[in-house]
Amino acid sequence: MARQEAMPLLTPFKAGRLELAHRVVLAPLTRCRSYGNVPQPHAAVYYSQRATRGGLLITEATGVSTTAQGYPETPGIWTPEQVEAWKPIVDAVHRKGALFFCQMWHVGRVSTNDFQPDGQAPISSTDKQISPDAEPGMVYSKPRRLRADEIPGIVDDFRRAARNAVEAGFDGVEIHGANGYLLEQFMKDGANDRDDEYGGSLENRCRFAVEVVDAVVGEVGAHRVGIRLSPFLDYMDCADSDPAALAGYMVRQLNKHDGFLYCHMVEPRMAVVDGRRQIPHRLLPFRKAFNGTFIAAGGYDREEGNKVVAEGYTDLVAYGRLFLANPDLPKRFELGAPLNKYDRSTFYTQDPVVGYTDYPFLDEENNGPAANDA
Numbered sequence: 001m002a003r004q005e006a007m008p009l010l011t012p013f014k015a016g017r018l019e020l021a022h023r024v025v026l027a028p029l030t031r032c033r034s035y036g037n038v039p040q041p042h043a044a045v046y047y048s049q050r051a052t053r054g055g056l057l058i059t060e061a062t063g064v065s066t067t068a069q070g071y072p073e074t075p076g077i078w079t080p081e082q083v084e085a086w087k088p089i090v091d092a093v094h095r096k097g098a099l100f101f102c103q104m105w106h107v108g109r110v111s112t113n114d115f116q117p118d119g120q121a122p123i124s125s126t127d128k129q130i131s132p133d134a135e136p137g138m139v140y141s142k143p144r145r146l147r148a149d150e151i152p153g154i155v156d157d158f159r160r161a162a163r164n165a166v167e168a169g170f171d172g173v174e175i176h177g178a179n180g181y182l183l184e185q186f187m188k189d190g191a192n193d194r195d196d197e198y199g200g201s202l203e204n205r206c207r208f209a210v211e212v213v214d215a216v217v218g219e220v221g222a223h224r225v226g227i228r229l230s231p232f233l234d235y236m237d238c239a240d241s242d243p244a245a246l247a248g249y250m251v252r253q254l255n256k257h258d259g260f261l262y263c264h265m266v267e268p269r270m271a272v273v274d275g276r277r278q279i280p281h282r283l284l285p286f287r288k289a290f291n292g293t294f295i296a297a298g299g300y301d302r303e304e305g306n307k308v309v310a311e312g313y314t315d316l317v318a319y320g321r322l323f324l325a326n327p328d329l330p331k332r333f334e335l336g337a338p339l340n341k342y343d344r345s346t347f348y349t350q351d352p353v354v355g356y357t358d359y360p361f362l363d364e365e366n367n368g369p370a371a372n373d374a
Contacts, residue, residue, distance in 0.1 A: 008309035009302070009317065010334055012054070015293040016223045016261045018099055018171070020316070021054025023309050024330045027297055027318035028058045028103040028174065028228070032348045033356060034075035037063065039085040042352040043075075044092040049327035049357060053097030056316070058264075061105035061176055064161040065154075067123055068182075069115040070107030070140075073350050077102060077161050083168045090169035101226065102165040103174040104158055104216075108182030109143035110236050120144070123154075125186040125208075126193050130237050148196050151208055154182075159215040162225070172224035175212055177250075178266055179228075180236030183209045187246060190239035202242075202249055210253045213260075222257040226295075232268035232282065247286045255291045263290045264318060267298030279304055284313055302333045328361045337362055 013020045026047075034040055047057060063069050063076035076082045086102075093100040109124035116122055124143035132139060146154070162173045177183040185191045186208040192199050198207050217225050229250055231243035240246050247265070254260045265287075268280045279299060287294040296314035305317040323329045325342035332339060346355020 007334065008306045010330065011309070013293075013315055015056075015315070016259060018056070018261075019054060020056055020099070021052070022330055023316045024055065024305070024323075024333065025295060025316050025318040026050050026055075026057040026323045027320040028176070029060055029320050029324055030071060030074060030348065031060045031356065032071055032073045032350055033352055034073050035350070037069065037074065037076040038082055039075045039089055040352065041088070042357060044089040045357045047089060047100070048092040048096055049361075050323060050329070051093045051096035051098035051100075052330055055098045055330065056101070057093060057098055058101045058174055058318070059103050059170075061103050061181075062161075062165075064104050064106055064157040066117045067120075068106040068157070070111035070122070071115075071348070077104065077164045077168065078157065083164045086165075086168035086170070094169070099171045100169075101172045101174050102168070102170045103176050103228065104161045104165070105176035106154065106157070106182040108185045110140060110181055111143075112139075112141040116141075123150075124182065124191075125198065126191055128191070128193065128237075134236050145194070148198060151198065151211070155208070155211045155215050158212045159219045162216045162220045166220050166224065172226065172261060173216065173220065174262075174264060175209075175216060175225065175227040177209050177212075177227050178230035179233065180238035183212065184230070184238050187250075188238050188240040190234070190241070191237060202245060206246070206249055206253065209250065213253065213257070217257050217260065222259040223261055225257075225260060226262035226264055226293075227254065228264040228266070228297075230266035232280075233266060244282075244285070247283075248289065251286050251290045255289075260292050262293040262295055262316075264295040264297060267296065279308075281308070281313060287314055302336075305333075325359050327359055331362060335362070 009024055010022045065078050090100055109122045111122035113119045121144040123146050127145040129142040130140040165173045187205050192205050231247040265283050268282055293315045295316040295318050297318035300317050308314050321342045325340040326332055340359050343355055
């Protein structure tokens with residue numbers, strides 16, 4: 001008990017109606033193991049391995065429609081078959097006493113014709129193609145600019161996906177408004193070159209994202225909704241000339257919904273100084289301005305996570321690669337135990353076990369590698 005009291009990451013927290021036992025959140029991580037866009041039984045093993053009583057898990061990004069796909073074997077939640085496939089996975093997590101949110105996404109132009117129905121062009125805010133430099137070795141197809149009269153249909157896809165997620169048993173949903181995907185393609189002036197009501201001014205560029213938030217909140221309730229934002233990132237040719245203004249505007253829109261659950265924001269890119277990541281800590285103004293629970297993400301380790309929680313910089317900390325490689329991450333943090341090293345080469349492979357459910361727990365250390373993460 002004394003150890004837990006001394007460690008801010010392991011203190012309880014009340015997020016809206018959710019009673020969390022600790023502040024260590026599983027970040028949404030694309031895993032590419034949902035064959036035919038249908039979640040598989042091995043996902044129940046993967047997520048339940050990382051579930052703890054009172055812990056919060058966020059799923060890998062989950063498509064809202066047939067046009068939302070941009071990567072191989074990613075899950076969806078737009079068909080009855082997908083909803084039914086998610087149910088035992090959600091049940092497995094709930095049996096461990098954890099809370100489970102479904103991250104809903106649409107990749108927009110981060111796709112190719114091969115992933116689109118009938119080989120069509122991916123849809124976006126623009127018809128500008130992502131440059132070949134954005135991801136070496138990957139060529140994204142030229143997108144088609146969405147017409148303004150098509151946008152309500154995409155908004156409805158998010159609304160329907162949120163309803164499906166609740167039907168599947170999820171405790172709530174996270175709207176993916178980050179990392180260069182469709183919502184961010186509209187929000188950021190580096191990717192939005194429109195001259196209609198969805199382009200130009202900050203308010204116009206954010207209109208689509210705000211409409212998605214409003215629709216999802218209206219469908220499942222603000223207490224079940226979070227959003228992920230990455231205003232400072234330049235990912236997939238998605239940069240903004242004034243990221244602080246963008247973040248501030250979006251937080252004000254979220255605050256219009258009484259009880260909006262959480263804002264999950266990604267730190268700016270980090271420099272490495274003396275072998276350690278230096279986290280910029282530029283999210284504080286938005287954490288202060290937001291009325292709900294704030295989740296910070298972006299390269300945190302145990303020491304930095306404890307520091308930002310203790311300082312009140314954030315309520316919760318989302319861990320990606322460390323949680324991927326350490327299914328018992330909260331326990332390892334508690335004990336100060338060494339961490340398994342993650343293997344980047346298996347992040348996005350389609351194997352149902354390797355790099356997925358085979359990372360050892362502390363009590364299995366003799367059966368697998370354990371080394372400090374660099």
